Amino acid sequence: MNRFDFLRPTGLTEAIAEGGKPGSAYLAGGTNLVDLMKIGVSRPERLVDISRLPGLDRIDWLEDGSVRIGALVRNADLAYDIRFASAFPAVAEALLSGASAQLRNAATLGGNLMQRNRCAYFQDGASACNRRVPGSGCDALHGENRLHAVLGWSENCIATHPSDVCVPLVALDAVVEIEGPQGPREIALDALHRLPGDTPELENALLPGELIVGLRLPAEAKAFAAKARYLKLRERMSYAFAVVSAAAMLTVEDGRIREARLALGAVAAKPWRARAAEASLIGALPDTEAFAGAAALALAEAKPSGANEFKIELARRILVRALTLAMEGTPAVMPALPASPFSTHTGDRHVA
Amino acid sequence: MTLSISLTVNGQPRAIALDDPRVTLLDLLRERLHLSGTKKGCDRGQCGACTVLVDGRRINACLSLAATLDGASVTTIEGLAEGEALHPVQAAFIACDGFQCGYCTPGQIMSAVGLISEGHAGDDAERVRELMSGNLCRCGAYKGITEAVLQAQREMTAETGRDAA
Ligand SMILES: Cc1cc2nc3c(=O)[nH]c(=O)nc-3n(C[C@H](O)[C@H](O)[C@H](O)COP(=O)(O)OP(=O)(O)OC[C@H]3O[C@@H](n4cnc5c(N)ncnc54)[C@H](O)[C@@H]3O)c2cc1C
Ligand code: SF4
Ligand code: FES
Ligand code: FES
Numbered sequence: 001m002n003r004f005d006f007l008r009p010t011g012l013t014e015a016i017a018e019g020g021k022p023g024s025a026y027l028a029g030g031t032n033l034v035d036l037m038k039i040g041v042s043r044p045e046r047l048v049d050i051s052r053l054p055g056l057d058r059i060d061w062l063e064d065g066s067v068r069i070g071a072l073v074r075n076a077d078l079a080y081d082i083r084f085a086s087a088f089p090a091v092a093e094a095l096l097s098g099a100s101a102q103l104r105n106a107a108t109l110g111g112n113l114m115q116r117n118r119c120a121y122f123q124d125g126a127s128a129c130n131r132r133v134p135g136s137g138c139d140a141l142h143g144e145n146r147l148h149a150v151l152g153w154s155e156n157c158i159a160t161h162p163s164d165v166c167v168p169l170v171a172l173d174a175v176v177e178i179e180g181p182q183g184p185r186e187i188a189l190d191a192l193h194r195l196p197g198d199t200p201e202l203e204n205a206l207l208p209g210e211l212i213v214g215l216r217l218p219a220e221a222k223a224f225a226a227k228a229r230y231l232k233l234r235e236r237m238s239y240a241f242a243v244v245s246a247a248a249m250l251t252v253e254d255g256r257i258r259e260a261r262l263a264l265g266a267v268a269a270k271p272w273r274a275r276a277a278e279a280s281l282i283g284a285l286p287d288t289e290a291f292a293g294a295a296a297l298a299l300a301e302a303k304p305s306g307a308n309e310f311k312i313e314l315a316r317r318i319l320v321r322a323l324t325l326a327m328e329g330t331p332a333v334m335p336a337l338p339a340s341p342f343s344t345h346t347g348d349r350h351v352a
Numbered sequence: 353m354t355l356s357i358s359l360t361v362n363g364q365p366r367a368i369a370l371d372d373p374r375v376t377l378l379d380l381l382r383e384r385l386h387l388s389g390t391k392k393g394c395d396r397g398q399c400g401a402c403t404v405l406v407d408g409r410r411i412n413a414c415l416s417l418a419a420t421l422d423g424a425s426v427t428t429i430e431g432l433a434e435g436e437a438l439h440p441v442q443a444a445f446i447a448c449d450g451f452q453c454g455y456c457t458p459g460q461i462m463s464a465v466g467l468i469s470e471g472h473a474g475d476d477a478e479r480v481r482e483l484m485s486g487n488l489c490r491c492g493a494y495k496g497i498t499e500a501v502l503q504a505q506r507e508m509t510a511e512t513g514r515d516a517a
Contacts, residue, residue, distance in 0.1 A: 001374045004373065006355060006417075027417070029415075030415050030417060034376070039396075049419070076409075076470075100400065100485055101410065101466070101483050102403055102411050103411075103415075105466075106411045106415065106416065238481075238485035336476055336478040337478065
């Protein structure tokens, strides 16, 4: 780990003034940044500890029916907040499917949104990686890439965004609240993460020194509470990043789908909202045929970036499965294995 | 640049001068406070061997910079027993054969203490396994670990039930 100056600002203004200086990085729970600093991938000159900034660890229910989650709310606290989890069950399920209980106790919502990708070449200082060293090339393109992107990638970078919680959040039209040297602004979560294009080193829309202070879910997002699921396929049962994941949420009226929200995880450099697939479901009967049609649309533009063609079919199937389970209804209690496709029926055990 | 922090470690208030902000809570405990019960496995948040409680919540000490913890209360495996009397989770790990080599055990036990106080597992072995998945055991003592967590939880609930009565 490189040497750095460590700052503990007591207020937002001070934090942003320090965070705006070249070489600064914000430190929240540290579960991603400290890891990357240990392996030399992140080398900040100045670490601005935001973990104790006042007022950013609250969940506020606003008068217009929306809810604002402070950027420092810990992943576990959000997932187990009873009011929040009953209004947004797929968000809670996604949170509980991520990392481990220890990590969820430390990780913040802002940090989860801003976590870096998990490409092995990004983490290995001896490999070429356009994200780590712009212009150096991309060793993943002809390397181990079975878990890399199938949507929105470019020859310059094929990494995926690893966050689980971003997937249902982007489906629910979450809005990111930002403070920065130029004052406050807000953007759709859908616009926070950037696709690589010709500038893979630009991972997100934040300007230097900008800090995420919170995230808002609009009042309309609550309409999906009764039929909402997040499903995550992993290479082991728990404590693993997604191979592919999907959030599916429905409202149904007179036996037909009134509104649908769909997003895929671990397929692109951003949580992938599937708007055309959503539109195809409006007014449809909620059956397998409609779900398969939506899944086909969601993956219509997909193409393998390497030895990962299987992810395209897997993503289609996980989307159909998520829609089918959403249609069955949000489980009354959180499944023992949150988001696991292997625990759809209560009473099932993965070991005898 | 020296940073001073105050920590309560296993009930003892300590004033700590950090000459280097890179020190993790794990290295502080092991190398400077000589509490080597907390183990280093991966040093990257992937194994759970370094699990301790900070302000009552289980976290990975290897990913937590000590400098961020001013004023916090830390409990490690050394702080569980009361004199010769083992904590119910420690006793249950012995009774249920919840280990073989023992390297992961301090982390497993601290994680179990955290899990029980969080209260989300009920008496469901599947939920215990899921909520203990942040603690790897290379010896594969998982069956005994799950039983130990459930047994300790039953004892601790009976205990508080008695106190309340
Ligand atoms: C072993 C392991 C397994 C994991 N598994 C999963 C998983 O299955 N699913 C999943 O979704 N995640 C997983 N994670 C990732 C974990 O969720 C993230 O590390 C965590 O959410 C980051 O939050 P933090 O508060 O610790 O962020 P930090 O590490 O403090 O920061 C991460 C990044 O975000 C920036 N940042 C933090 N807060 C803000 C803010 N408010 N505004 C602007 N920038 C900010 C930091 O500068 C840094 O670049 C895993 C992590 C580990 C170590
Ligand atoms: S896929 Fe992206 S992160 Fe991975 S090596 Fe290529 S440029 Fe780097
Ligand atoms: S040493 Fe901390 S999780 Fe492995
Ligand atoms: S007892 Fe040996 S690693 Fe768990």
